[in-house]
Amino acid sequence: MGGLSLLGDGETVRVEKMEIQNETVYKFFEEIEEEEREEALQKALLIGCVAMRRMTVAEDMDYIEKEFTRFMGKMSKDVDEMFNIEIEGSHLHKLAKVLEEYFDEGGTMEELLDCTEQDSPLYKMKEEIKKEITDLRNDLFKKKGEEEVIDLTTIKGYDFEDVCEERLQEIARPFGDEVERTSTERGDLEGRVVGDFVITLNEKPDLKIVLETKDWGSVTLPKIRKNLEEAMENRSAEYGIFLIKNKEALPKMVGYFNEYPGNQLVAVYGVETEDGNEGELLEIAYKWARTRLLYQKGEVTGVDLTRVGNRLEEISASMKNFTNILKQCKNVEKANDKIRKLCGDIRDEISSSMDEIWEELKRVQGEE
Numbered sequence: 001m002g003g004l005s006l007l008g009d010g011e012t013v014r015v016e017k018m019e020i021q022n023e024t025v026y027k028f029f030e031e032i033e034e035e036e037r038e039e040a041l042q043k044a045l046l047i048g049c050v051a052m053r054r055m056t057v058a059e060d061m062d063y064i065e066k067e068f069t070r071f072m073g074k075m076s077k078d079v080d081e082m083f084n085i086e087i088e089g090s091h092l093h094k095l096a097k098v099l100e101e102y103f104d105e106g107g108t109m110e111e112l113l114d115c116t117e118q119d120s121p122l123y124k125m126k127e128e129i130k131k132e133i134t135d136l137r138n139d140l141f142k143k144k145g146e147e148e149v150i151d152l153t154t155i156k157g158y159d160f161e162d163v164c165e166e167r168l169q170e171i172a173r174p175f176g177d178e179v180e181r182t183s184t185e186r187g188d189l190e191g192r193v194v195g196d197f198v199i200t201l202n203e204k205p206d207l208k209i210v211l212e213t214k215d216w217g218s219v220t221l222p223k224i225r226k227n228l229e230e231a232m233e234n235r236s237a238e239y240g241i242f243l244i245k246n247k248e249a250l251p252k253m254v255g256y257f258n259e260y261p262g263n264q265l266v267a268v269y270g271v272e273t274e275d276g277n278e279g280e281l282l283e284i285a286y287k288w289a290r291t292r293l294l295y296q297k298g299e300v301t302g303v304d305l306t307r308v309g310n311r312l313e314e315i316s317a318s319m320k321n322f323t324n325i326l327k328q329c330k331n332v333e334k335a336n337d338k339i340r341k342l343c344g345d346i347r348d349e350i351s352s353s354m355d356e357i358w359e360e361l362k363r364v365q366g367e368e
Contacts, residue, residue, distance in 0.1 A: 160215040160245050161196055164269070167279045168197060168211070171286045175358070176202035183213075187234035195231035201290055207297065209289050210237035215245040221254060221266075228264045238297075239263040239289045243282060257281060263296075265289055280347055287354035 005014050032040045161183055168179045183196040197211040210231045228240035240263065244250055247268045256268045267285040270278055 160269075161213050163279070164197070164211070164213045164243065164282065167282055168199070168286070171283050172199065175290070177290070178202070182235065188236060189230065189234040192230065192234050194227065195235040195237070198235050198237065199286070199290070201293070203294065204297070207293055208235060208237040209239045209241065209286075209293065210235040211241045211243055213243045213245075214249075216249050218249050219244070219251075221251050224254075224266055225260060225262075225264060229262070232263075239293045240265070241285050241289055242266045243269055243285065245269050257285065259288075259292075263289075263293070284347070284350055284354070287351070287358075291354060291357050 003016050004018070005016075006012070007014060028044070029037050029040065161181070165179070165181050172179045178200040180198045180200070181196065182193070182198050184193060186193055187195055194212070195210045196213045199209040199211070201207045201209070210228075212227055212231050224242050228242050231237070232240040242265070244266070245268075247256060250266065250268070254266050257266075259265045265285055265288065267281050270281050
């Protein structure tokens with residue numbers, strides 16, 4: 001067999017005195033013309049080399065595929081084993097064991113979440129919450145109870161009652177009326193002490209005015225009227241006055257001074273000024289109530305009732321102006337001296353009108 005050498009240029013192969021004994025190769029070249037056989041040999045070598053190289057690659061790929069298939073098979077088996085809960089030691093089996101320890105009956109989570117077990121965190125948290133709720137409830141009940149006791153008894157406002165009693169005695173003295181403090185005495189209603197003061201008119205002892213004096217933070221008009229109804233019934237009074245210490249406690253619709261059907265009057269004790277609070281509205285309310293009551297009952301003969309009625313209407317109009325001006329004063333940080341003086345003039349006018357009616361009543365009584 002001849003020699004085969006590579007010329008080193010990366011593409012030339014030299015074959016010398018080469019002899020091949022193969023029937024297939026012989027028949028292949030036998031069918032080719034002699035002048036074409038050399039070219040056919042070159043092509044046959046080229047095709048053979050390409051084919052052999054591809055066969056080698058195919059063999060390598062086949063090997064890789066087989067190895068990959070084997071690897072995947074083993075991996076699949078390992079994965080199946082890792083996640084097979086039946087196989088002890090598998091990951092899923094271990095996870096199941098942990099979950100059983102925590103969540104099965106008697107497990108760790110049951111112990112942690114058992115609110116009946118004193119050592120469990122949930123029990124401790126429950127007890128803390130219960131304690132907080134109980135403390136809050138007790139505080140609320142205590143506060144509510146105190147408020148109810150204050151509202152239903154005469155504990156609140158004793159100081160205010162003292163001030164009112166002193167002022168009422170001063171106002172009643174010129175009329176000869178009797179002022180009786182009844183805030184702790186039961187009346188006609190069973191077990192009730194509603195009705196703080198009872199005023200008995202000197203002219204007609206069977207005519208009475210009842211006063212309810214309150215130092216409340218706030219109150220509704222329906223509650224005021226109900227309070228007056230009960231007070232009038234409890235003290236057998238013909239007229240009722242609801243006197244509040246602070247104007248801010250009254251509904252805006254009431255204002256400083258307002259009369260309602262059923263002989264009910266709502267008024268503020270007085271107006272706060274730089275000189276204090278002299279209870280001037282209490283004085284007006286007192287005179288208003290006794291004059292209105294005597295006029296309604298017509299108990300005194302010989303009185304010019306038309307004149308008295310007209311004066312009462314004038315007083316009512318003046319009171320509305322008085323109340324409106326007071327509202328304006330409250331809305332001004334520093335009230336104008338002229339407005340204050342106007343309020344004083346109107347107040348004096350109202351008081352003078354009341355006194356005029358009283359003098360008329362005394363004159364008629366003297367003639368009788």
